[in-house]
Amino acid sequence: MSVAAMPSRPVRKRLLEANPSVAWFLAILALFCLGVTALAEATGTGALSTSMIKTLGKTLCLCLVALAMDVVWGYQGILSLGHMAFFGLGGYAIGMWLMYARTEIIVAESLAEAAIPPTPAEIEDAIATQIFGVVGSDQFPAIWAFADSLVLQLAMVVAVPGLLALVFGWLAFRSRVTGVYLSILTQAMTLALSLYLFQNDSGLRGNNGLSGLQNLPGLDAVDQATVSIAFFYASAAALAAGYLLFAWVTSGKMGSVIRAIRDDEARVRFLGYHVESYKLFVFTLTAVVAGIAGALYYPQAGIINPAELAPIASIYLAVWVAIGGRGRLYGAVIGAAFVSLLSSWFTGGGAPDVDLGVYTIRWTDWWLVLLGVSFVLTTLYAPKGLGGLIDVIEARRARRRVGDYGPDKGALRREEGPPQ
Amino acid sequence: MTTLLEVSGVSVTFDGFRAIDNLSIQIGEPELRAVIGPNGAGKTTFMDIVTGKTRPDTGRVTWGERSISLLGLSESAIAREGIGRKFQKPTVFEAQSVRDNLAMSLRNDRAPWKVLVWRETEADAARIAEVAEEIGLTAHLARPAGELSHGQKQWLEIGMLLAQEPRLLLVDEPAAGMTPAEREHTTDLLKRIAATRAVVVVEHDMEFVRRLGCKVTVLHEGSVLAEGSIDHVTADRQVIDVYLGR
Ligand SMILES: Nc1ncnc2c1ncn2[C@@H]1O[C@H](COP(=O)(O)OP(=O)(O)O)[C@@H](O)[C@H]1O
Ligand SMILES: [Mg+2]
Numbered sequence: 001m002s003v004a005a006m007p008s009r010p011v012r013k014r015l016l017e018a019n020p021s022v023a024w025f026l027a028i029l030a031l032f033c034l035g036v037t038a039l040a041e042a043t044g045t046g047a048l049s050t051s052m053i054k055t056l057g058k059t060l061c062l063c064l065v066a067l068a069m070d071v072v073w074g075y076q077g078i079l080s081l082g083h084m085a086f087f088g089l090g091g092y093a094i095g096m097w098l099m100y101a102r103t104e105i106i107v108a109e110s111l112a113e114a115a116i117p118p119t120p121a122e123i124e125d126a127i128a129t130q131i132f133g134v135v136g137s138d139q140f141p142a143i144w145a146f147a148d149s150l151v152l153q154l155a156m157v158v159a160v161p162g163l164l165a166l167v168f169g170w171l172a173f174r175s176r177v178t179g180v181y182l183s184i185l186t187q188a189m190t191l192a193l194s195l196y197l198f199q200n201d202s203g204l205r206g207n208n209g210l211s212g213l214q215n216l217p218g219l220d221a222v223d224q225a226t227v228s229i230a231f232f233y234a235s236a237a238a239l240a241a242g243y244l245l246f247a248w249v250t251s252g253k254m255g256s257v258i259r260a261i262r263d264d265e266a267r268v269r270f271l272g273y274h275v276e277s278y279k280l281f282v283f284t285l286t287a288v289v290a291g292i293a294g295a296l297y298y299p300q301a302g303i304i305n306p307a308e309l310a311p312i313a314s315i316y317l318a319v320w321v322a323i324g325g326r327g328r329l330y331g332a333v334i335g336a337a338f339v340s341l342l343s344s345w346f347t348g349g350g351a352p353d354v355d356l357g358v359y360t361i362r363w364t365d366w367w368l369v370l371l372g373v374s375f376v377l378t379t380l381y382a383p384k385g386l387g388g389l390i391d392v393i394e395a396r397r398a399r400r401r402v403g404d405y406g407p408d409k410g411a412l413r414r415e416e417g418p419p420q
Numbered sequence: 421m422t423t424l425l426e427v428s429g430v431s432v433t434f435d436g437f438r439a440i441d442n443l444s445i446q447i448g449e450p451e452l453r454a455v456i457g458p459n460g461a462g463k464t465t466f467m468d469i470v471t472g473k474t475r476p477d478t479g480r481v482t483w484g485e486r487s488i489s490l491l492g493l494s495e496s497a498i499a500r501e502g503i504g505r506k507f508q509k510p511t512v513f514e515a516q517s518v519r520d521n522l523a524m525s526l527r528n529d530r531a532p533w534k535v536l537v538w539r540e541t542e543a544d545a546a547r548i549a550e551v552a553e554e555i556g557l558t559a560h561l562a563r564p565a566g567e568l569s570h571g572q573k574q575w576l577e578i579g580m581l582l583a584q585e586p587r588l589l590l591v592d593e594p595a596a597g598m599t600p601a602e603r604e605h606t607t608d609l610l611k612r613i614a615a616t617r618a619v620v621v622v623e624h625d626m627e628f629v630r631r632l633g634c635k636v637t638v639l640h641e642g643s644v645l646a647e648g649s650i651d652h653v654t655a656d657r658q659v660i661d662v663y664l665g666r
Contacts, residue, residue: 253538256520260513267511270471271584272499272530281532 019247021330026240033236040232041225050225054214054300055344057232059337061297062320064239066336067329068286068293069317071246074326075255076282077262079179082168082186083290084313085193086161090291091298091308092197093160095210096144097153098299101217103130104148134208141203157295158288164189165287166280173276173283178265187311197306209305213298228300235296239333242289246329249285258282319375325387334386343367424449424618425588426487430469430479432462432642439465440476441642449587452614454629454650455622457639458663463622464508466639467590471505472498500530504586508593508622510573514566518557518576521565522548525580547583554609555579570597578609588618595628607631626654638663 016022038044040053048056065087072078107126111118118126129138146152172185200206216227249255258278260268265275298304317336324335345351346367354361363370378385425447432440440462447453455463468474470481472495481490483501490498499505512521526544528534552558555575560568565576574594581589591610595603607628613619614634623629629636629650636653638645640663646656653659 249536252536253523254532254536256513256516256524257535259515260524263513263515264511266473266495267507267513269495270473270499270505271525271580272496273535274494274496274530277532 019251019329021328022244022247025243025330025333029236029240033233036232037229040229042223042229050228053225053228053232055341057228057235057300058297059340060232060235060239061293061300062340063333063336064235064242064293064296065290066317066320066324066332067239067242067246068289069321070324070326070329070332071250072282072286073318073321074328074332075250075262076258076279077265078279078283079183079318080186080283080286081183081311081314081318082190083286084317085190085309086165086287086290087294087297088304088309088313089161089164089193090157090294091301091304092204092210093153093156093291094295095213095298095304096147096156096204097150098213098215098217099131099210100127100144100147101150102212102215103127105217106130132205135200135206137201143203154295157291161287161291161294162284165284169280169283173279176276187314190309190314191311194306194309194311197309204306207305207307209303209308210298211303213304214300214302216299231296231300235300238292238296242293243329243333245289249282250329319371322375323378323385325385328387330390331385331387338386339371343371346370421448421451422485423447424451424484425470426480426482427466427470428480428482430476430481432465432469432474432476439642440469443479443639443643445637445644447588447618447620449618450614450616451618452611452632452634453618453620454632454634454636455620455639456624456626456629456636456653456663457645461639462642463639464592465642467505467592467620467622470498470590471495471503496530499584499586502585502587503590504581504584504588505590506577506581506592506594508596510570510577512565512568512573512576512580514564516565517562518552518565518568519548519561521576522551522561522579522583525583527583527585551579551583554582556605571599571602574598575602578606582613586617589613589620591619591621593622593624595623595625603628604631 036048036053036056039047041048041050065083069080069083072080072083104123104127107123107130111123111126124140125138128140132138132140140147146156168186168189172182177185196202197204197209198207204210214224214227216222219227250258257268257273261273261275261278269275320335320339321332322335323339324333325331346363349364351363351367353363382388384391423446425445427446428444430440430443431438443462443466445466455466457463465474469476470490472490472493475491482488483490483503488501490501490503493501513524516524523540523544526547528538528544548561549558552561555578557568557572557576557579560572565573568576574597578591578594581591594610595606598606603625610619610621610632621629621632623632633650635648636650637647638653638656638659640658645662646653646659
């Protein structure tokens with residue numbers, strides 16, 4: 001209608017054309033949200049418990065970080081085994097504000113009864129003692145300087161993972177570290193970060209981590225049923241936005257160049273593209289999205305501790321994407337949702353034990369073995385993962401539509417003559 | 421004809437083996453130059469040095485009116501300076517369509533943020549159509565490059581080179597795996613391009629080189645053995661001994 005609306009239309013159209021999965025994905029996600037709304041305690045019949053809503057909301061966040069993983073691995077070809085570090089950092093960044101602001105309210109309430117009004121310094125000390133008492137400190141570490149500001153901590157959600165990825169990526173890509181060496185380097189990064197956070201003097205409460213994150217400061221009157229559905233919606237919105245963002249990045253010429261780098265980076269250099277800049281862009285962008293996913297995840301989980309940044313977490317992430325099917329965005333979402341939900345079912349004791357007479361298979365112990373075997377089998381026999389099933393369905397539909405009359409590949413080959 | 425590329429006194433050693441030995445070559449603009457020599461003479465390594473893939477131990481490589489040194493530049497920066505390269509083994513992006521392969525090579529801004537918001541203009545579309553016509557792949561634009569025949573991949577790679585509009589084209593054994601008709605078309609095309617640009621062609625096939633009708637440089641053990649017209653070099657005693665007389 002308006003002139004301003006004109007140029008954006010073809011872009012949107014092309015995005016949908018190049019990536020038909022976008023419309024499908026958004027439709028399915030919307031349906032899922034409607035279903036959950038109808039069944040949630042706060043908005044519907046209450047058939048789904050609050051903890052179930054939280055599990056679903058957390059799963060959406062895991063889908064978002066899996067999308068990021070798919071872009072950096074499946075499209076850009078960097079097998080990063082450190083993206084859960086960025087996820088964890090996003091969680092810590094928002095957790096600092098949640099913990100600070102809530103403790104501040106509690107401290108203010110308890111000091112209000114004192115005869116002499118407390119000075120700001122006294123309030124500050126009381127908050128510090130509350131938060132850092134468990135690690136034997138009553139001082140705020142320097143990294144908590146902005147913890148009283150929601151806006152600044154939200155900026156940290158983006159800035160901390162972004163900066164770490166930028167510096168790490170710059171050092172690694174500049175020296176042209178690739179392949180398995182790069183993967184090991186990313187593992188070393190997340191391991192180092194996790195070990196550092198485990199220390200009591202890391203400034204983030206050592207192995208206690210940050211807790212009570214499900215309680216939103218100043219919103220004590222709002223029950224968890226409402227909070228959980230709000231976070232569920234926020235997670236769904238973030239996942240939708242992430243899907244659109246990555247569909248845009250991986251389509252068009254950018255998608256072309258990054259897939260070309262994945263397949264033959266030396267050749268792309270001779271076309272004049274500065275390969276390292278592209279890798280750095282994708283690595284940093286996906287790290288930022290991982291951070292945002294983490295910032296939505298941990299308030300629903302309620303607690304974050306350094307174990308969340310352990311190397312194994314990032315390996316699981318790669319396993320989800322591999323099982324779901326890398327190199328296609330919906331594959332990552334399917335993999336993360338399917339495997340993480342299945343995982344909590346098995347490890348949560350949901351799966352019945354199998355009595356073999358001589359031995360009882362307890363899934364809480366054997367689930368990891370099952371996951372490992374599935375991973376190996378997928379990698380060997382179904383490299384397209386669960387997402388590959390969509391290809392099978394599409395191929396069947398296409399066959400039914402076209403019949404046997406169209407030219408097959410052999411017919412096309414016969415037409416290839418010498419260029420005229 | 422002014423000098424566009426000057427390689428002087430360049431040497432490269434791989435694990436003690438001297439692949440390029442005090443090599444000096446000048447290429448003018450416009451010029452068509454054929455480089456011949458037996459296997460292992462250092463022809464591909466010469467291209468590796470010019471395009472920044474291999475750093476020489478000694479010597480200078482200068483480029484353009486201002487004689488800037490290419491030795492400090494990265495591969496991508498050298499390509500952006502206007503040096504395009506076709507590899508001996510055709511390397512196209514097989515998973516992507518012919519059209520995407522060409523679009524990626526077009527002479528547009530290569531910075532990530534520019535590429536992110538890039539949208540094909542009419543000029544771009546016209547250029548892709550023109551190149552596709554030139555390389556005879558108009559009917560195959562939508563096909564994945566991996567489905568093309570060997571000869572067609574060679575053509576696509578030449579097309580990607582054309583789309584870049586470089587000032588200097590380095591073409592490594594373009595006619596390998598081509599039919600006689602395709603070879604003839606290749607010589608015509610190279611000659612046409614060389615009317616306005618510098619083109620260096622490495623080729624084994626003497627007939628092919630003869631048809632190019634240009635100055636020939638014979639490489640042997642990493643340095644220039646002879647240089648001149650095809651008749652001049654084929655009459656050269658040393659050339660006959662090491663190369664033609666085998
Ligand atoms: N990266 C490398 N490492 C070791 N030796 C190399 C390398 N590149 C080329 N060579 C050697 O240098 C010599 C010249 O090779 P090349 O330039 O490919 O010859 P050609 O004239 O056949 O293209 C050969 O003996 C080759 O084995
Ligand atoms: Mg060679």
